[in-house]
Amino acid sequence: MTLDITDLKVTIGGKEILRGVDLSLQEGRVHGLAGESGSGKTMTGLAVLGLLPHGSRTTGSIALGERELLTLPPKELNRVRGGEVAMVFQDPATSLHPMLTIGKQLTEHMRHHLGLDKREARRRAVELLGKVRIPGAEEAYGRFPHQFSGGMRQRIAIAIALACSPKVLIADEPTTALDVTVQAGVLRLLRGLCDELGLAVLLVTHDLGVMSAVADEVSVMKDGLVVETGPRGQVLREPAHPYTRSLLDSLPDAEPSPEPAPGPRSEDS
Amino acid sequence: MPATDDTPRAPRRRGAHPLARFLIRRILLALLLAWGITLVTFVLTNLVPGDPVAANLGQRALGDPAIVAQWRSQHGLDKPLWEQYLLHLQGVVHGDLGTSQQSHRPVSQDLAEFVPATLELAGAAILVSLVLGVAFGVIAALRRDRLADHALRVLSLIGISVPTFWLALVAFYVFFYRLQITPGSGRVDAALGSAPAVTGLQTVDALLAGRGDIFGSAVGHLITPALVLALYTIGLLTRFTRSAVLEVLGQDYVRAARAKGLPGRTILFRYVLRSALVPIITVAGLAFGSLLSGTVLVEAIFAWPGVGQYAYKSATTLDLPAVMGVGLVVGVVYLVINLIVDVLYGVIDPRVRLQ
Numbered sequence: 001m002t003l004d005i006t007d008l009k010v011t012i013g014g015k016e017i018l019r020g021v022d023l024s025l026q027e028g029r030v031h032g033l034a035g036e037s038g039s040g041k042t043m044t045g046l047a048v049l050g051l052l053p054h055g056s057r058t059t060g061s062i063a064l065g066e067r068e069l070l071t072l073p074p075k076e077l078n079r080v081r082g083g084e085v086a087m088v089f090q091d092p093a094t095s096l097h098p099m100l101t102i103g104k105q106l107t108e109h110m111r112h113h114l115g116l117d118k119r120e121a122r123r124r125a126v127e128l129l130g131k132v133r134i135p136g137a138e139e140a141y142g143r144f145p146h147q148f149s150g151g152m153r154q155r156i157a158i159a160i161a162l163a164c165s166p167k168v169l170i171a172d173e174p175t176t177a178l179d180v181t182v183q184a185g186v187l188r189l190l191r192g193l194c195d196e197l198g199l200a201v202l203l204v205t206h207d208l209g210v211m212s213a214v215a216d217e218v219s220v221m222k223d224g225l226v227v228e229t230g231p232r233g234q235v236l237r238e239p240a241h242p243y244t245r246s247l248l249d250s251l252p253d254a255e256p257s258p259e260p261a262p263g264p265r266s267e268d269s
Numbered sequence: 270m271p272a273t274d275d276t277p278r279a280p281r282r283r284g285a286h287p288l289a290r291f292l293i294r295r296i297l298l299a300l301l302l303a304w305g306i307t308l309v310t311f312v313l314t315n316l317v318p319g320d321p322v323a324a325n326l327g328q329r330a331l332g333d334p335a336i337v338a339q340w341r342s343q344h345g346l347d348k349p350l351w352e353q354y355l356l357h358l359q360g361v362v363h364g365d366l367g368t369s370q371q372s373h374r375p376v377s378q379d380l381a382e383f384v385p386a387t388l389e390l391a392g393a394a395i396l397v398s399l400v401l402g403v404a405f406g407v408i409a410a411l412r413r414d415r416l417a418d419h420a421l422r423v424l425s426l427i428g429i430s431v432p433t434f435w436l437a438l439v440a441f442y443v444f445f446y447r448l449q450i451t452p453g454s455g456r457v458d459a460a461l462g463s464a465p466a467v468t469g470l471q472t473v474d475a476l477l478a479g480r481g482d483i484f485g486s487a488v489g490h491l492i493t494p495a496l497v498l499a500l501y502t503i504g505l506l507t508r509f510t511r512s513a514v515l516e517v518l519g520q521d522y523v524r525a526a527r528a529k530g531l532p533g534r535t536i537l538f539r540y541v542l543r544s545a546l547v548p549i550i551t552v553a554g555l556a557f558g559s560l561l562s563g564t565v566l567v568e569a570i571f572a573w574p575g576v577g578q579y580a581y582k583s584a585t586t587l588d589l590p591a592v593m594g595v596g597l598v599v600g601v602v603y604l605v606i607n608l609i610v611d612v613l614y615g616v617i618d619p620r621v622r623l624q
Contacts, residue, residue, distance in 0.1 A: 049527075049528050051524060051527055051528060078530045078531075078532070079530060081527065081529065081530030082528060082529035082530035083530055086528070086529075087525070087528040089521055089524070094521035094522060095521045095522055095524075095525040097525075097526070097543075097544075098522075098544075098618070098620060099543050099544065099617060099618050099619060099620075100539070100540075100543075108529075108531065108535070108539075109529040109530060109531055112531060112532070112535075113530060144619040144623070146619075146620050146623075147623070157525075
């Protein structure tokens with residue numbers, strides 16, 4: 001299923017945050033969304049799920065297949081959330097509830113959206129934990145978030161996002177809060193799941209290294225507008241917009257090489 | 270927080286269930302504190318200026334050294350202080366708190382009569398303030414800056430700032446004397462007799478005996494003093510619950526729960542209230558301590574035969590065994606409240622019990 005964002009405008013308290021964003025996600029493709037902080041990347045992701053802060057106004061269109069998400073009644077929007085469009089947040093230390101077991105957080109929305117019974121939900125949860133490569137999935141099911149390292153927590157957050165087999169995954173800076181050594185593992189996992197499950201992924205990041213490692217398409221945002229969009233190779237090697245060029249020039253090695261995060265991307269996918 | 274490794278952390282120790290270990294540790298600590306309470310009540314009671322002999326014997330008897338000496342030795346006051354304390358401690362361990370110099374009955378027997386009345390009053394007030402305080406706080410937070418929030422803010426401010434004794438007098442005057450919708454003083458209508466004492470709590474005993482009429486009368490008598498006593502805690506809990514819930518509502522994991530498409534009710538009860546309960550419980554534990562001291566005034570105005578009145582009478586007559594007995598009971602009640610608070614932390618938050 002595709003997700004098409006057209007002319008998305010968001011104002012919060014009279015301030016224009018997004019000024020007409022156009023983006024298109026295809027299944028099985030990772031769409032990278034880059035830009036400096038405050039450029040509106042995260043807001044774009046939140047707008048898709050209707051999670052913008054109170055008092056924000058949204059116009060334009062966010063179409064999931066044939067359905068328009070912006071005008072969906074709350075009840076149906078709640079079915080889309082977690083069920084068809086899922087989200088992974090920036091910091092797994094704060095995005096998991098510290099007082100609920102991993103198992104509870106993995107199964108509650110499965111049971112709600114898919115109507116599974118306890119046993120079936122548990123079986124699926126353990127399977128998911130294995131899929132995101134959590135060692136000892138059976139034992140991990142009954143543990144609490146603080147008993148896992150940051151990288152593990154983000155894998156668990158990804159498992160939670162994937163629990164109801166969504167079609168679209170929005171990953172908001174999923175590696176920013178992680179140590180460099182575990183970033184690559186999480187990115188590789190995201191890429192692999194995208195290929196395997198045919199997910200449409202929106203990867204929000206300010207890290208062009210991350211971008212060059214896994215994204216198929218790249219969009220660059222500045223001041224609430226998408227200033228450039230296109231295939232990864234084209235945008236990162238021959239940037240058309242001066243802002244993209246300055247972003248690339250600001251990298252330490254001044255070269256958009258995939259060095260910082262080695263993500264072996266299979267070319268046949 | 271950056272992660273440094275990608276392996277799960279193993280639990281530090283194996284063996285007993287973590288919650289059980291947590292409980293045992295807390296109870297041992299509570300016992301140690303209970304011993305401390307006996308020491309402190311004893312020392313404080315003996316430090317108080319004032320001569321119990323002068324307070325208890327008449328003018329003529331005071332003039333006779335033989336009578337004074339006999340009275341002192343009868344109450345063990347002629348022994349060195351440390352020996353008095355050891356005897357007192359020995360008695361406490363065996364449930365013997367000495368004999369009241371005023372009622373000439375064992376202090377433990379006096380307390381057994383008065384403590385349940387206070388527990389019933391304070392317990393009802395605690396129950397009411399927890400239910401109403403938390404409910405009001407949640408409503409205020411969810412309706413932030415709307416009419417309900419402003420109204421509850423004014424209400425809680427009134428609850429916090431109005432002195433208990435004034436409120437008790439006004440409530441007594443308005444509801445009993447003017448409107449005559451509540452019964453007057455005491456715990457139950459004397460005409461109804463009383464249910465056989467099992468727990469000492471009139472309401473519970475009446476239910477156990479199947480006496481609906483006594484139960485109704487007991488609840489009627491309980492409701493005004495309990496509400497008066499609870500008003501301060503209701504106000505306090507409303508304010509703390511409001512800010513605790515607002516803080517949790519802004520947490521990442523609440524947004525994450527919304528992103529999962531969970532129903533609003535699930536998010537409120539499972540995600541928001543669970544976290545908000547930690548600061549709420551802390552404040553509630555402290556507030557209930559001050560609620561106990563409020564019982565002295567409320568009991569006096571509603572003629573509630575509780576430990577507050579007993580404490581007042583004992584203190585003014587320098588009835589040392591009775592004062593120590595009351596001190597011990599109040600100390601132990603504080604201890605139990607704190608123990609409950611500690612255990613609740615452990616039950617609610619796995620990070621506390623798995624430490």
